[in-house]
Amino acid sequence: MKRIVCLISGRGSNLESILNTAESERWATEVPARVVAVISNRADAAGLAVAAAHGVPTSVIEQQRFASREAFDARLADAIEAHQPDVVVLAGFMRVLGSGFVARFAGRLINIHPSLLPAFPGLATHRQALAAGVRVHGATVHFVASEVDGGAIIAQAAIAVLADDGEESLAARVLSREHLLLPRCVRWLCEGRVALRDGRTVVGDLPSGALALLV
Ligand code: GAR
Numbered sequence: 001m002k003r004i005v006c007l008i009s010g011r012g013s014n015l016e017s018i019l020n021t022a023e024s025e026r027w028a029t030e031v032p033a034r035v036v037a038v039i040s041n042r043a044d045a046a047g048l049a050v051a052a053a054h055g056v057p058t059s060v061i062e063q064q065r066f067a068s069r070e071a072f073d074a075r076l077a078d079a080i081e082a083h084q085p086d087v088v089v090l091a092g093f094m095r096v097l098g099s100g101f102v103a104r105f106a107g108r109l110i111n112i113h114p115s116l117l118p119a120f121p122g123l124a125t126h127r128q129a130l131a132a133g134v135r136v137h138g139a140t141v142h143f144v145a146s147e148v149d150g151g152a153i154i155a156q157a158a159i160a161v162l163a164d165d166g167e168e169s170l171a172a173r174v175l176s177r178e179h180l181l182l183p184r185c186v187r188w189l190c191e192g193r194v195a196l197r198d199g200r201t202v203v204g205d206l207p208s209g210a211l212a213l214l215v
Contacts, residue, residue: 002033002190005085007076007093008040012047013175014091014112014182019054021183033190037083039076041095063095073101080105087189090144091182099146107196109144110189112182114174116140116156121149126170129161137161137170139178141185143196152201154194157181157213181213 004022006015015038021027022034038051038058051058061079066072076097080088081104090111102109115125117140120132129137138158145151157177161170188194193204194211203211 002031002086003084004033004035004087004089004186004190005037005039005080005083006035006051006089006091007080008038008045008047008051008091009042009094010045010047010092012045012050012092014178015047016050016054017179018089018091018183018186019050019056021187023054027187031187031190033087033187036085037080039079041076041093047092069098070100073098077101077104087186089182089186096148097144097146102144102146105144107143108189110141110154110185111144111149111151112178113140113142113149114171114178116158117142117149117153124167126167126174129170130165130167135161137174139174139181141181143201145199152196152199154185154188154201155181155211155213157215177213177215180215184210184213 006018008015019035035056038056040048040060041063043060043062048058059079061076063072066075086108088105088109115129116138120128136158138156140156141154142151159173159177193206195202
């Protein structure tokens with residue numbers, strides 16, 4: 001049984017997509033994996049209630065209670081490690097993690113970011129995309145490296161930017177793709193179909209094209 005730990009900071013819709021998929025009959029029979037814990041760096045994260053509704057244990061580790069970023073990272077890493085995870089998912093975790101933390105979980109730690117990386121790292125990605133005038137936008141799941149929103153790309157989902165799109169409409173369409181993309185990547189990592197080797201994603205037994213979601 002593969003053990004998944006999810007880290008969140010807010011709404012938790014990506015967490016919910018993982019939980020719903022992992023609880024589906026198909027996963028239950030095909031993928032021996034489950035979410036064993038959800039950890040938030042904010043006590044007010046709505047995603048904590050999402051986890052609780054699915055019967056998943058939660059905890060909160062707030063950075064402001066720690067004297068330094070290293071101390072926070074170390075406490076968070078210990079809390080995650082206590083659950084002996086095979087996969088750690090940053091599912092809307094809005095805090096940069098230090099290189100020590102990233103090294104400790106290398107190959108097990110993935111993030112979802114709402115842009116087609118390497119375009120538009122950081123915040124306000126949909127605003128950045130509209131300002132740049134791109135015609136295609138989307139989301140990326142990648143292994144976490146110490147640079148912000150960096151690391152080997154696993155898979156991407158793309159959508160068309162429409163003439164009348166604003167930040168909200170664009171965000172909503174990208175989010176709906178995130179909810180398809182992230183559970184798939186979690187599953188592939190649990191199954192060993194994708195892995196990190198020498199800083200690059202290696203892909204095993206997957207249909208060609210599976211890593212690009214174009215719907
Ligand atoms: C998602 O859009 C996710 O891609 C983004 O935060 C949102 C969380 O929503 N993550 C980042 O921007 C990380 N750089 P959720 O809490 O509803 O899943």
